[in-house]
Amino acid sequence: MRIKFLDWYLKIAVGSALIGGSMEMFMIKTGFYDKVTVLESEKRAWESSPEAQTIREALNPWRNHDAQERKNS
Structure with missing residues (x-):
């Protein structure tokens, strides 16, 4: 069985990782x-x-x- 909307899940995962990483970098830099x-x-x-x-x-x-x-x- 193929997962429906796999591309949306991947986009959400990548976007969440980018947002979390940028928040961590901001906290380290400040x-x-x-x-x-x-x-x-x-x-x-x-x-x-x-x-x-x-x-x-x-x-x-x-x-x-x-x-x-x-x-x-």
Whole structure:
């Protein structure tokens, strides 16, 4: 059985590959990946800081409530 509209599928595949490749080249040329790497490392450094842990505990005071109830019973 021959696939109907094979040429359309090939055109769509080639067009998608070209668009994806051009997007990747644009991100590499503009330094997008370098900026994202720096932002992610800053975010992880802040999340592991004592200030961030204090804020996290203040925003969710019931986080350890279940564990303490299990110890008490």
